[in-house]
Amino acid sequence: MPCPFLGSLNQAFVRNYGAGLLKQYGSFCPALTRGFRTLGNDETKCPFIQNNGPIISEAPKEMTEDIKPEPVGPYKYDSFFHDQISAKKKDYSYRVFKKVSRLAADGLYPAALEGADNRRVTVWCANDYLGASRHARVQDAAVAAIRSYGTGAGGTRNIAGNSQMTEKLEAEIAKLHDKPAALIFSSCFVANDATLSTLAKILPGCIVYSDAGNHASMIQGIRNSRAPKHIFRHNDPNHLRQLLAESPAGVPKLVVFETVHSMSGAICPLEEMCNIAHEYGALTFVDEVHAVGLYGKHGAGIGEERGIAHLIDIVSGTLGKAYGNVGGYIAGSSLLIDTIRSLAPGFIFTTALPPPVLAGSLAAIRLLASEEGRSLRAKHQAIVRYLKLSLLVAGLPQMPSVSHIVPVPIKGADKVALVAESLMKRGHYVQAINYPTVARGTERLRFAPGPYHTTEMIDKLVAALIESFHENDISFNQFVENGACRECSMEYKMDIAYEEPYKYPMQVA
Ligand SMILES: Cc1ncc(COP(=O)(O)O)c(C=O)c1O
Numbered sequence: 001m002p003c004p005f006l007g008s009l010n011q012a013f014v015r016n017y018g019a020g021l022l023k024q025y026g027s028f029c030p031a032l033t034r035g036f037r038t039l040g041n042d043e044t045k046c047p048f049i050q051n052n053g054p055i056i057s058e059a060p061k062e063m064t065e066d067i068k069p070e071p072v073g074p075y076k077y078d079s080f081f082h083d084q085i086s087a088k089k090k091d092y093s094y095r096v097f098k099k100v101s102r103l104a105a106d107g108l109y110p111a112a113l114e115g116a117d118n119r120r121v122t123v124w125c126a127n128d129y130l131g132a133s134r135h136a137r138v139q140d141a142a143v144a145a146i147r148s149y150g151t152g153a154g155g156t157r158n159i160a161g162n163s164q165m166t167e168k169l170e171a172e173i174a175k176l177h178d179k180p181a182a183l184i185f186s187s188c189f190v191a192n193d194a195t196l197s198t199l200a201k202i203l204p205g206c207i208v209y210s211d212a213g214n215h216a217s218m219i220q221g222i223r224n225s226r227a228p229k230h231i232f233r234h235n236d237p238n239h240l241r242q243l244l245a246e247s248p249a250g251v252p253k254l255v256v257f258e259t260v261h262s263m264s265g266a267i268c269p270l271e272e273m274c275n276i277a278h279e280y281g282a283l284t285f286v287d288e289v290h291a292v293g294l295y296g297k298h299g300a301g302i303g304e305e306r307g308i309a310h311l312i313d314i315v316s317g318t319l320g321k322a323y324g325n326v327g328g329y330i331a332g333s334s335l336l337i338d339t340i341r342s343l344a345p346g347f348i349f350t351t352a353l354p355p356p357v358l359a360g361s362l363a364a365i366r367l368l369a370s371e372e373g374r375s376l377r378a379k380h381q382a383i384v385r386y387l388k389l390s391l392l393v394a395g396l397p398q399m400p401s402v403s404h405i406v407p408v409p410i411k412g413a414d415k416v417a418l419v420a421e422s423l424m425k426r427g428h429y430v431q432a433i434n435y436p437t438v439a440r441g442t443e444r445l446r447f448a449p450g451p452y453h454t455t456e457m458i459d460k461l462v463a464a465l466i467e468s469f470h471e472n473d474i475s476f477n478q479f480v481e482n483g484a485c486r487e488c489s490m491e492y493k494m495d496i497a498y499e500e501p502y503k504y505p506m507q508v509a
Contacts, residue, residue, distance in 0.1 A: 016230075091440075100114050104139070105134075121424065124428060124453075125429065125445075127320070129404065133325070145360070161352025163355065170184055176299070179332055181332065182337065188289050191217075194346025195316065196224075197221045198346075200225030202343060206227045207253050208228070208253070209230050209232055209240060210257075211258070212232065213258070215258060216436075218258075237273050253282035256285045257273060265404070270286070270308060271311060288302060289318045296309075303315065313336075322368065327353045384404045387447060387458050388401075404449075405448055406447040411441060416434060
């Protein structure tokens with residue numbers, strides 16, 4: 001019989017607070033207290049067993065005498081691991097990393113040497129979006145830092161790793177995001193995980209509101225905090241509002257989402273989501289990993305481009321994508337940054353970023369904040385648009401991305417891997433994206449062209465894609481059905497896919 005008390009409450013509320021409710025009000029419940037009184041803690045007082053006697057009698061001796069207990073040997077670790085790997089291979093989600101060494105020299109970038117025989121291929125899927133990793137100023141800064149300070153930091157920030165360069169880089173990041181302070185981590189995965197797990201754990205009674213499309217690093221941080229969470233539909237401010245409206249007032253809350261989605265290229269309604277969060281007294285934690293360096297006058301991301309960076313309470317970014325190095329960061333108020341610096345194990349107990357990475361990142365942030373950065377961003381957006389239009393003209397499918405990420409849906413982990421393989425044969429490297437990075441059935445090739453790709457390269461890529469689709473029997477001429485992509489079922493609106501997202505003058509290199 002359903003409980004009339006719990007049944008009148010919202011299901012999500014019961015899921016999150018059920019244990020506490022039971023503890024607090026259980027003793028008032030007539031059904032529960034009756035059960036406790038009858039059974040007590042002694043199962044021998046069970047009225048059923050008392051009336052009916054033992055249910056299972058012992059087996060006769062002749063049935064059991066030749067049954068020998070299995071000898072208990074050590075646990076079979078290898079057979080466990082073998083089963084795990086076999087399951088991944090069976091559902092085609094087992095990953096085989098391609099041997100791809102990206103070249104940095106002028107005139108060669110964005111080429112790479114592939115496979116054992118070092119074949120030359122064009123790279124289409126690197127997140128070194130603007131080629132900062134091979135920019136002379138970034139390289140020179142990293143090399144000079146190695147010569148002066150060596151290759152490693154020599155310890156945690158507390159012991160040997162707090163160089164002047166570390167502090168300079170944090171000051172530069174704070175300035176970029178127009179925040180009082182910033183803190184760097186060994187990666188943005190660590191930054192997201194360490195910050196969210198610490199914050200949601202220490203804020204008393206904190207409730208987290210997490211976008212359904214969030215990156216694994218944020219999901220991990222929220223899980224590690226063990227705080228109650230609500231998941232709102234991807235980029236859906238109405239659903240966020242609905243969930244927040246049901247939340248208790250006066251309780252700390254975190255609303256967590258990313259601006260540019262890493263796998264679909266969608267951009268969130270940032271202003272609306274931040275305003276709703278603030279209306280209900282929540283802090284906003286916004287991941288700008290796929291936007292920093294790429295959007296806004298100084299490359300600070302979507303917040304800067306839309307003039308609403310102040311609505312983001314905690315911004316996280318990476319030094320490993322558009323900034324061409326490695327590492328991650330958060331920026332926010334001085335007190336918040338000091339709290340994470342003082343309490344987050346993922347920050348405290350690990351070796352600091354090394355000198356070449358600090359110097360390289362500092363140079364890359366300055367480069368992309370400059371006029372040259374603005375010119376690279378303009379070329380980037382122009383070449384992205386050229387690829388989107390070329391796919392459209394060729395009748396190839398593409399998800400309706402408004403950003404620089406161009407996903408081509410090919411349903412089935414086996415199919416998408418075959419097309420990627422066919423492209424590699426033709427001199428184009430793009431990684432097949434499958435589960436667990438994206439949901440099963442939404443597999444895709446994710447293209448990220450940059451300012452150093454040329455229109456001729458794109459023409460060759462599109463020709464190779466057409467051949468690869470044919471080679472693997474994938475039809476594509478009618479990919480839009482009833483206004484949605486036949487492969488990924490996403491609504492397909494031409495005006496969204498080709499909306500002008502960028503304000504600077506366009507020119508192709
Ligand atoms: C949205 C998002 N956030 C965070 C990260 C982690 O960044 P990093 O590569 O610096 O660990 C990634 C990495 O792919 C990402 O896509």
